[in-house]
Amino acid sequence: MELALFSTRVVVILLLLALHSPCKFIQSPVDFGPLNFLQNVNTASVDFGRILFNSPSAILRPQSPKDISLLLSSLSATSSYSKATVAARGAGHSIHGQAQAHDGIVVEMDSLPANIEIYRKGDEEGGLSYADVSGGTLWIELLKESLKEGLAPRSWTDYLYLSVGGTLSNAGISGQTFKYGPQISNVLQLEVVTGTGVRVTCSPSANSELFYSVLGGLGQFGIITRARILLQDAPQKVKWVRAFYDDFEIFIEDQELLVSRPEIVDYVEGFVVPNEGSLLSSYVAFPANLDFTLQFQGRRRQVYYCLEFAIHDYEQTESAADQVAEVTKRLRHMPALIHSVEVSYFDFLNRVRMEETNLRGRGLWDVPHPWLNMFVPKRGIARFLDMLMETISSEDFEGPLLMYPILRDKWDSNTSAVLPDADASPATDNVLYTVGVLRSANPATCPAECLREILRQNRHIVRTATAVAGGGSPPIGAKQYLPFYSAQGQWQEHFGRKWQRFSARKSQFDPFSILAPGLGIFPRKLSSQRAVSFLSE
Known part of the structure; x- marks a missing residue:
């Protein structure tokens, strides 16, 4: 057994070295167990964003964690002369090539047995x-x-x-x-x-x-x-409610009211409605006949807001309908513009699948998605929205524009996830807002130059929202979620006080910077010493 494992390791190392040596020893596709060289690389160079396309040199389809362990231990053992990198790819839903590995190895995680x-x-x-x-x-x-x-x-x-x-x-x-x-x-x-x-x-x-x-x-x-x-x-059913607002301050105050009632409310989201197309697309998955009209025209183009919440129905003594009534009577939405439906728990959680099916049917799913996600502290959310609406074209915006509160105390600061820095005021520090600018770029209406302009706008939004100085006003203090930056200095600013710990963890667990090269956080390191690694049996 040990001899066979050693022989396999040697063969894998030789194949990896062939891939990354100046001379290409492999001239045609070769299968070596689960390691598929030069096969299906197109699938691993495309993600949901369809913005960056980096082709790997090889794809690993592991049949067990041991296959991944063998690959990484072999690369570590040859780190003094191999520059190979490795990216794990799940469903390929990243936006900026985060799960890609240019001339490296992509590990397709869907090949692992599910065994739930x-x-x-x-x-x-x-x-x-x-x-x-x-x-x-x-x-x-x-x-x-x-x-x-x-x-x-x-x-x-x-x-x-x-x-x-x-x-x-x-x-x-x-x-x-x-x-x-x-x-x-x-x-x-x-x-x-x-x-x-x-x-x-x-x-x-x-x-x-x-x-x-x-x-x-x-x-x-x-x-x-x-x-x-x-x-x-799991509940049997869900009471799902949407209410509309034309006043931003009232919209966020009602959202914050809902998140203060976790003993009743189970789900809270919201979105900005900048145009009629955005309104219609947001209701694909909401199973109700909505017969109303919002006026988007005017001297200053009108923007609306939709609050969304849900209450789980466990068929207990107090009905979910009574709980919905208790909550909604305290909301200050536009008169008569509130709608509720009852759906199964599965259908509620799987609601976006209906929107995906609709977009696929219209040929609008496999298009570029220059998405941008931000965490914005409560103190800066109004200024962030003003800046956002000044940057994007609300008339032509395509896709959801999410905005809803989350609570800082539900996150563990020991993890590597990054939130905006804490506020000095305890009254506002716990509330943060998730903002998802989820635009699509249909090539028929938004060609390459249009996509580049959207990406330029995204960079402007990130720079403005994350800037330390606010240009005469307090900084917004936002952080990017699902982040992507092009320089290590930008990554250091993103992690802020967490950077030293993040960097130390990298040195401890991935000292040769083999993993996740698509983000460009750490350059690949070569070592003059043999790495020590252990394979669990």
Whole structure:
């Protein structure tokens, strides 16, 4: 067994060296077990953003975490002369090539066996229900399996066709974040393969430094091969409500009212409605006949706002309908512009799939998506919106423009995720806003020059919102979520006070900077010494 493993390691090293040597020893596609050289590289060079296209030299489709461990330990062992890098690719839903590896190796995580195991409350993990899943498992797959047991994860993303390892490497946010925190706050345990090929089981109490590093760590410290996700009882139905506003201050005050009632409200989101097209596209997944008109014309173009919330219906003594009535009577929306529906829990969580189906049918799904996501402190949200509306063309905007509150105290500061710096005022510090500028660039109406202009606008928004100095006014103090920067200095500014810890963790868990090259945070390092790595049997 040991001899066979050693021989396999040698062959893999030789193949890797051939890929990255000046001479190309491999002239045609070759299969070596799960390591597919020069095959299907086009799929690994495309992501949801369709903005950057970096082709790898090889693709690994692992059949077990050992395959990933072998690859990374081999690269570490040859780090004195191999410049190969490795990127883990889940569902390929990144925007700026974060899961790409130019001339490197892409690990396609969907090839790992899912093996979803559901555990109900018992003696394990202090009486908590949880699921053990592969890092390549999609959240929709976990939802379907857990619902069979009457259970479901507590925290979600809006779109469920994303991998568990992918969202945990960022944060994983949606309308439940105010109540339960992001997905990285709902993980009990991880199995991780570090940049040196070491397989480690980690949790808040065992190998905790690695555990917190990889959560929100942008794939820089290890590849998540398995995760233990916290579950709770799933409701049967959901009461889903949308209300419209023409006053921004009242809109955000009502949103903050809702997130202050977590004992009743289970989900809160909201979005800006800059034009009629945006209004219509936002209602594809809302199963109600909405017969009303909003006036978007005027001397100063009118912008509206939609508050969205949901209450779970467990069919208990107090009905969800009564709870909805209790909440809505305190809201100050535009008269008569409030709508509610009842849907199944599954359909509510999977609501974006309907919008995807609609866009695919119109040929508008596989188009460039120059998305921008920001975390904005409460103190700066009004100025951020003003700046945003001055930058974009509200008349031509295509796509959702999300804006909703989350709470700082639901995030663990030990993780690598970055939030805006804390406010000096305790009254406003806990409230942050998620802003998603989710534009699409249909090539038929937005050619290459138009896409470049959108990207230029995004850079302007990021620079203005994250600037330390506010040009005579207090800085907005925002941070980019799902970040992308082109220079290490910008990354240092992004992490701020967390940079030193982030850099130290990189040196500890991926000392040769093999992992996640697509973000460009750390340049690839070569070593004059042989790396020490261990393979778990």
